[in-house]
Amino acid sequence: MQPVTSSHSGLLEGAKPLHETLPGRIALSVAATLFVAACAHVSIPLFFTPVPITLQTFAVILIGMVLGPVAGFSTMVLYLAEGAMGLPVFSPAGPGGMAHLLGPDAGFLFAYPLAAAAAGWIVRAMPRVVSRFSSAILAGIGSSIITFALGAGWLAHLLHLGSTAVWSLAVAPFLAGEAIKITAAAGIFSSMQKWRRS
Template sequence: MQSAISSPSGLAHSSASFQKTLTGRIILAVAATGLVAVCAHISLPLPFTPVPLTLQTFAVILVGMALGPVAGFSAMVLYLAQGATGLPVFTPHGPGGIAQLMGPTAGFLFSYPLAAASAGWVVRAPGSRASRFTRAVFAGCVASLFIFALGAGWLASLLHLNASATWHLAIAPFLPGEAIKITAAAGIYSTFERWRRS
């Protein structure tokens, strides 16, 4: 006979209890920053823009959905603090450290706490009759609005770009990939939640 802890519902209950402890929250936040750092290193520089193509936003959205608005926000603030101290958590196609937090991609980086918080809040918003996956896709879209708004706005200000140049350098090239990343994050989140509630 399986023990309660080894059954899916037992594991889910243990996971939920772990998330409520201070130690659990700290471990999850650090693990979340590790996921974002790994995804930052899966990076492809593009010759026509200073913004590389990375998997970071996928990780940020997934972290926000999984941890919730407060813990997701806190994890991303921790991630930025790690990068500011010089830890190699940002994409390697940049100067790293404080310099990266002042360069062309700074707006994208500083959007991450807000993006994670918005994804976590929207996916948990009460009253929605949409499926878990649909809510997660919508949450990813809202998070992406923050990412593109702050990222493109910062780049436009830094490089004195007009609206057309900003669109072509900071938004348009990344939209197809962002759609894939949102769908993947929503699929992983909804699958985990289905398992957790079974």
């Protein structure tokens, strides 16, 4: 006599993981934008620069590494669209909405899709001989270079600043914090990779 098998178990065995389905990817991207928004609200204004300290770049780097270059880019475009529609996803230090996308830190915001894509691409392009953590550190550095370049460039254009002034306002005050955020994102990502393969 043949053993009785459940048709439901057969369906489950053939089902794709949630993150490989279109609805699952959409839900994952929306959840990722909420994570960036939560990190944006961890905000510390600085009296000497219009750009606040936030955890946004930490979220951008981590999302790019976890989701990959294409999904990371798309997620950050969705995040900017949410902010443009007036949803409270940007740092509370700014005006919010479209006005925030034209303000002093607009260059940083518009860099996020490229920065996430860079993090996702670099961490996947590194040779296998390089450890996951080292690959993630390099991905974070590459992502941050893009963020600082576009953020500082926009601020220089908006406020008509020279290179020394823009370095003091948009780059130097954030380097130590960025190093911590890169290390944290790399540690979380490498731990996730080990957990997936165990």
